[in-house]
Amino acid sequence: MYCGTCLRDNSLAAALMKLGHDVTLLPLYTPTLTDEANVSSEKIFFGGISVYLEQNYALFRKTPWLLDRLWDSKAALKMAAKSTIPVDPHFLGEMTVSMLDLEHGHLTKELNKMLRWLEAEPRPDVVNLPYTLLIGLAAPLKKSLHSPVCCTLQGEDLFLEGLQEPYKTRAFDLIRQNIPHVDCFLAVSEYYAEFMCRYLGIPESKMEIAPLGVSTDGYRAAPSSGSENARIGYFARIAPEKGLHILADAYKLVRDSGFECTLEAAGYMAPEQRPYLDGIEKQLREWGLEFRYHGALDRLQKIAYLESLDVFSTPAVYADPKGLFVLEAMAAGVPVVQPDHGAFPEIIRKTGGGILVEPENPRSLADGLLTVLRDRELRARLAVRGHAGVREHYRVEAMASRTVEIFARQKFPVLQDA
Numbered sequence: 001m002y003c004g005t006c007l008r009d010n011s012l013a014a015a016l017m018k019l020g021h022d023v024t025l026l027p028l029y030t031p032t033l034t035d036e037a038n039v040s041s042e043k044i045f046f047g048g049i050s051v052y053l054e055q056n057y058a059l060f061r062k063t064p065w066l067l068d069r070l071w072d073s074k075a076a077l078k079m080a081a082k083s084t085i086p087v088d089p090h091f092l093g094e095m096t097v098s099m100l101d102l103e104h105g106h107l108t109k110e111l112n113k114m115l116r117w118l119e120a121e122p123r124p125d126v127v128n129l130p131y132t133l134l135i136g137l138a139a140p141l142k143k144s145l146h147s148p149v150c151c152t153l154q155g156e157d158l159f160l161e162g163l164q165e166p167y168k169t170r171a172f173d174l175i176r177q178n179i180p181h182v183d184c185f186l187a188v189s190e191y192y193a194e195f196m197c198r199y200l201g202i203p204e205s206k207m208e209i210a211p212l213g214v215s216t217d218g219y220r221a222a223p224s225s226g227s228e229n230a231r232i233g234y235f236a237r238i239a240p241e242k243g244l245h246i247l248a249d250a251y252k253l254v255r256d257s258g259f260e261c262t263l264e265a266a267g268y269m270a271p272e273q274r275p276y277l278d279g280i281e282k283q284l285r286e287w288g289l290e291f292r293y294h295g296a297l298d299r300l301q302k303i304a305y306l307e308s309l310d311v312f313s314t315p316a317v318y319a320d321p322k323g324l325f326v327l328e329a330m331a332a333g334v335p336v337v338q339p340d341h342g343a344f345p346e347i348i349r350k351t352g353g354g355i356l357v358e359p360e361n362p363r364s365l366a367d368g369l370l371t372v373l374r375d376r377e378l379r380a381r382l383a384v385r386g387h388a389g390v391r392e393h394y395r396v397e398a399m400a401s402r403t404v405e406i407f408a409r410q411k412f413p414v415l416q417d418a
Contacts, residue, residue: 003032003033004154004155004322004324005130005131005154005155006032006033006034007034007035007036007324008154008188008212008322008324009025009130009152010025010032010034010036010038010039010040011034011036011213011214011215011396011399012213012396012399012400012403013025013039013040014036014037014039014396015213015215015396015397015399015400016400016403016404017039018397018400019400019401019404021404023039024041024121024124025039025040025041026040026041026043026044026045027040027041027043027044027045028044028045028046028134029044029046029047029048029051030044030047030048031044035297035298035299035302036215036299043117044072045110045113045114045117046099046107046110046114047068047072047110049072050068050072050109050110051095051107051110054106054107054109054110055094055095055098055106055107058106061106061108061109062109065109065113068113092163093163093164093167093168093171094167096133096159096163096167096171097167097170097171097174099133099134099136100133100135100136100170100171100174100175100178101136101174102136102137102140103136103139103140111137111140114137115140115141115144118141118144118145119144119145123145123146123147124145124147125147125148125407126147126148126149126150126407126410127141127142127145127147127148127149127150128149128150128151128152128186128407129149129150129151129152129182130151130152130154131151131152131153131154131155131156132151132153132156132175132200133156133159133160134151135151135174135175135178135179135181135182136174136178137149138151138178138181138182139178139181142181148183148184148410148411149181149182149183150182150183150184150185150186150406150407150410151182151184151185151186152185152186152187152188152210153185153186153187153188153192153193153196153321154187154188154192154321154322155188155192155320155321155322157195157196157199157321158241158318160172172200175200176200176201179200179201179202179203179206182206183206183410184206184207184208184406184409184410185202185206185207185208186208186209186210186403186406187207187208187209187210187321188209188210188211188212188321188322188343189209189211189212189321189322189323189342189343189346189347190209190343190346191319191321191342191343191345191346192321192322192343193207193208193209195319195321208406210399210402210403210406211393211394211398211399211402212322212323212324212327212343212394212399213394213395213396213397213398213399213400214324214327214328214331214390214394214395214396215395215396216331216390216391216395218299218300218303219303219307219331219332219333220307220332220333222333222384222387223332223333223334223380223383223384223386223387224307224333224383229260229261229262230259230260230261230262230310230311230373231261231262231263231264231308231309231310231311232247232251232254232261232262232263232264232309232310232311232312232313232369232373233263233264233265233266233305233306233308233309233310233311233312233313233329233334234247234263234264234265234266234267234312234313234314235265235266235267235302235305235306235312235314235325235328235329236267236314236316236325237267237268237269237270237273238265238267238268238269238270238273238276238277238293239269239270239273239276240276240317241316241317241318242267242314242316242317243314243315243316243317243339243360244265244276244277244280244314245276245279245280246315246317246360246361246362246365247263247265247313247314247315247365248263248280248283248284248291249362250313250315250362250363250365250366250369251263251284251289251291251366251369252284252287252289253362253363253366254366254369254370254373255287255289257366257370259370259373259374261310261373262290262291262292263284263289263290263291263292264291264292264294264305264308264309265291265292265293265294266293266294266295266296266297266302266305267296267297268296269295269296277293281293302328303332306328306329306331306332306334307332307333307334309329309332309334310334310373310379311334311335311336311337311369311372311373311379312325312326312329312334312335312336312337312354313336313337313338313365313368313369314326314338315338315339315357315359315360315365316339316342317339317359317360318342319341319342319343320341320342320343320344321342321343322343323338323342323343323344323347326338326344326347326354327347327390327394329386330351330353330354330386330387330389330390331386331387331390331391332387333383333384333386333387334383334386335353335354335355335372335379335382335383335386336348336353336354336355336382336386337354337355337356337357337365337368337369337372338354338355338356338357339356339357339358339359339360339365340356340357340358340359341359344356347394350389350393350394351385351386351388351389351390351392351393351394352382352385352386352389353382353383353385353386353387353389353390354372354382354386355368355371355372355382356368
């Protein structure tokens, strides 16, 4: 799947490389999929098949590493990644706890494989974990490499809230126990920095903000004036938490008002979400309303799709800390209408590229969409502001520079006097 965390981390690694830094981006579980040039390593640790076998069958915790290569190969992992196993926290509680308690759990062999490889490589100046779900790596990495360890915060609370007991409580306890082993946390938004300090008890002294950034390469140089046949667009994973059903209800209200338009959607859909989309499509057909789902898009397709829209909304029902899709829409010169929670208010405040509405309220969303669609001058102003605002505040180059500043301040305690 196209994962927002993978997209963000791959873009950051590529931008850091352009600045002249030596970066190794190590995938875990399966090869990463991005819509830009993939700069991740061919080496994959904690291979998804090995992790599954070792978690569930004691025999595989003792098999020779050489034998593990049969199912740790990139080809085998790519094949496994195409399976229909749902990536659902309801089913992954035990595995989550094992990854958070690596030195005492079922996956110690996989940890030792990673440490053996890293110890043979040049020592990194800093190690960065992509989210707290991997914070169990902090202590062993610091002990083995004598390098400061940082951890990015970019949306893991949604997964943690979906865990079932007793795994949820155990996961929270393990994350909090490992916070002292992390030198610095990097939140992707002001909202998430404040939220995660409360949510996980992270000391404010350890919190930094490295705002999300997107590459604007390939987007048009200026926003268009809009089309005659207005198109409302959605772009994100097809899943209830992203709110496509709310947008569908708002779309009906817009059409009931007499305004002619169509609804378009695109984004990755896991097999288990097919019934969710089928239900939305069935309801829209019964209402006699046009709707088109474009599927998962590569980068060129994504840019073309976004640039074809007149207004954009992905009305997530949870407080999204990133809003990557909002930045991409504004980079394409499309005004956005988003719920007033998560990172959306600060993005709109900084860019001026859209308006905010009441979360989980189709009527409020419909009113916001109509405000933008009926006033062509307002639509044009929002498009221009968002197009410029992303380039001023949310470029991937700025994200990389800010990240370098934060990393450069980190010192490993043992080496401070050296």
